[in-house]
Amino acid sequence: MIKHKFLFITLVVVFSFSISKISAQRKSKNKPLVEKQNALSNPPKLVVGIVVDQMRYDYLTRFWNHYGEGGFKRLVNEGFNCKNNHFNYAPTSTGPGHTSIYTGSTPSAHGIIGNNWYDKEIGEEVYCASDDNYSSVGTASDAGKMSPHRMNVTTITDQLRLHTQMRGKTIAIALKDRGAVLPGGHTANAAYWFYGKDEGNWITSSFYMNDLPQWVKDFNTEKSVDKYKKPWTTYKDINTFIESGSDNNVYEGLFDGEATPTFPHDIQSLWNANGKYDILKATSYGNSITADFALAALKAENLGMDAITDFLAVSFSSTDYVGHKYGVNSKEVQDAYLRLDKDLERFFNALDAQVGAGEFTVFLTADHGAIHVPAYLKANKIPAGYLGSEEENNKFTEFLKYTYGTTDIVKNRSNGQLFLDHKIINNLDLDLKEVEETLAKELLEYEHVDKVYTGHQMWQNQYTKGIPYILQNGYNQKRSGDVLVVNAPGFINYSITGSTHGSVQIYDTHVPLLFYGKGIKKGSTAVRTEIPDIAPTIATLLGISFPNGTTGKPIVEVLE
Numbered sequence: 001m002i003k004h005k006f007l008f009i010t011l012v013v014v015f016s017f018s019i020s021k022i023s024a025q026r027k028s029k030n031k032p033l034v035e036k037q038n039a040l041s042n043p044p045k046l047v048v049g050i051v052v053d054q055m056r057y058d059y060l061t062r063f064w065n066h067y068g069e070g071g072f073k074r075l076v077n078e079g080f081n082c083k084n085n086h087f088n089y090a091p092t093s094t095g096p097g098h099t100s101i102y103t104g105s106t107p108s109a110h111g112i113i114g115n116n117w118y119d120k121e122i123g124e125e126v127y128c129a130s131d132d133n134y135s136s137v138g139t140a141s142d143a144g145k146m147s148p149h150r151m152n153v154t155t156i157t158d159q160l161r162l163h164t165q166m167r168g169k170t171i172a173i174a175l176k177d178r179g180a181v182l183p184g185g186h187t188a189n190a191a192y193w194f195y196g197k198d199e200g201n202w203i204t205s206s207f208y209m210n211d212l213p214q215w216v217k218d219f220n221t222e223k224s225v226d227k228y229k230k231p232w233t234t235y236k237d238i239n240t241f242i243e244s245g246s247d248n249n250v251y252e253g254l255f256d257g258e259a260t261p262t263f264p265h266d267i268q269s270l271w272n273a274n275g276k277y278d279i280l281k282a283t284s285y286g287n288s289i290t291a292d293f294a295l296a297a298l299k300a301e302n303l304g305m306d307a308i309t310d311f312l313a314v315s316f317s318s319t320d321y322v323g324h325k326y327g328v329n330s331k332e333v334q335d336a337y338l339r340l341d342k343d344l345e346r347f348f349n350a351l352d353a354q355v356g357a358g359e360f361t362v363f364l365t366a367d368h369g370a371i372h373v374p375a376y377l378k379a380n381k382i383p384a385g386y387l388g389s390e391e392e393n394n395k396f397t398e399f400l401k402y403t404y405g406t407t408d409i410v411k412n413r414s415n416g417q418l419f420l421d422h423k424i425i426n427n428l429d430l431d432l433k434e435v436e437e438t439l440a441k442e443l444l445e446y447e448h449v450d451k452v453y454t455g456h457q458m459w460q461n462q463y464t465k466g467i468p469y470i471l472q473n474g475y476n477q478k479r480s481g482d483v484l485v486v487n488a489p490g491f492i493n494y495s496i497t498g499s500t501h502g503s504v505q506i507y508d509t510h511v512p513l514l515f516y517g518k519g520i521k522k523g524s525t526a527v528r529t530e531i532p533d534i535a536p537t538i539a540t541l542l543g544i545s546f547p548n549g550t551t552g553k554p555i556v557e558v559l560e
């Protein structure tokens with residue numbers, strides 16, 4: 001009996017030893033799985049979303065040799081570069097851009113079909129972020145009457161707030177109201193934007209709060225923004241800017257009161273004629289002002305200081321103002337990116353110091369690209385130019401009168417779309433589909449109009465590639481127009497100086513997408529990615545639900 005008992009114990013000991021050995025082997029075999037499981041409960045302390053307004057992909061490569069190690073290069077060299085990243089809808093403009101980045105969807109789902117659009121229900125033009133139900137906070141003007149109420153879906157920032165029982169903070173910052181309001185989502189703790197004119201202050205809406213926090217009041221009172229009331233000079237010797245055109249040329253706009261579009265721009269003498277504090281928005285300094293305020297927010301709001309993930313959404317708007325005035329090929333644009341690179345370095349260093357290197361995750365992208373100034377392209381024998389001449393407009397007016405006896409049949413023309421008056425069409429006993437087709441055929445006759453589609457086509461087909469796919473992703477059944485016009489590549493309705501955007505063309509859709517930090521692999525891909533992929537990628541990294549209108553998919557190559 002004793003002998004048996006001893007044998008039994010020995011067997012048990014040997015047996016359990018072998019089990020633990022086997023399970024140890026299993027553990028080591030499945031190590032990646034175990035690590036992934038750990039990552040599910042180990043998110044970054046802070047996610048920083050950076051949108052650079054009007055940043056083309058080639059601004060990374062064109063100015064590469066001028067960048068320092070701590071800004072754009074830090075994200076590219078130590079993070080993941082999606083080199084072939086595109087907007088998959090039009091119009092490619094700021095409101096739809098920021099919304100699509102943060103909602104993982106396109107205007108067809110989220111409803112932000114332009115910066116401004118014709119609201120079919122009320123028969124008036126509306127602005128994407130305006131909301132008269134709220135009042136301004138921090139300004140005597142109406143510039144604070146904003147909210148995200150026209151955005152029909154949730155953002156990645158909303159999902160993080162829901163996931164953390166509202167314990168994770170969201171703060172959104174941009175010079176432009178729409179660059180802050182839309183990324184912040186419906187549940188942001190705060191969104192701040194800049195009011196220029198006589199004030200030069202960071203402001204918000206009563207949608208978020210009834211009074212500015214003390215740190216924002218202090219920031220405004222200190223008037224640190226006044227240090228940028230100085231001549232706009234180039235960050236480096238202008239003679240080293242061999243990646244851009246000559247400083248004095250006919251493709252660039254002017255500040256009021258300026259004789260040539262050349263450095264240095266004397267901000268002080270131009271101040272009163274150019275909207276006072278508003279002039280800073282259209283200089284490289286506007287991005288530095290944004291970085292200053294983002295750093296103040298990081299500190300005062302204790303972002304990324306505990307285990308619950310916070311979200312800081314920052315949009316740099318000045319690159320867009322500078323691009324619109326001076327164009328893609330200007331010394332001013334080059335300076336804006338070189339100075340932004342320094343501001344990013346300053347920002348990343350502050351994140352290292354406060355949150356800890358390796359404890360935060362960053363993505364950087366743009367809200368749209370931009371076209372080379374068509375007059376410059378034309379001067380270099382590339383097909384390009386301008387549409388919308390008075391002659392063409394008159395021709396179209398005559399056509400409407402002759403065909404329908406009234407011009408009222410077209411209620412509005414905006415964002416490349418015609419909005420028709422369905423009541424008039426009914427009263428005239430006309431068929432909407434036939435009217436759409438008639439107008440489409442007429443418009444296609446106009447020089448440099450390249451393609452025209454109808455609302456009925458958008459309703460009845462499921463496009464999967466090419467320009468119809470891009471148009472359909474931008475087409476919202478409740479809000480969009482009835483005829484969709486696509487100009488030939490290189491042709492725009494715009495002033496003959498400066499660059500713009502908004503089209504389906506590749507120069508407006510191709511923008512950077514960089515990921516960096518916790519949970520992100522080092523590497524790059526030239527496989528096509530699309531803007532709505534950003535939010536689901538970040539959601540997967542955080543282990544939270546996708547925004548409720550998501551149409552994109554996680555970019556798996558990016559994630560550890």
Ligand SMILES: [Zn+2]
Binds near residue numbers: 054094324
């Ligand atoms: Zn713009």
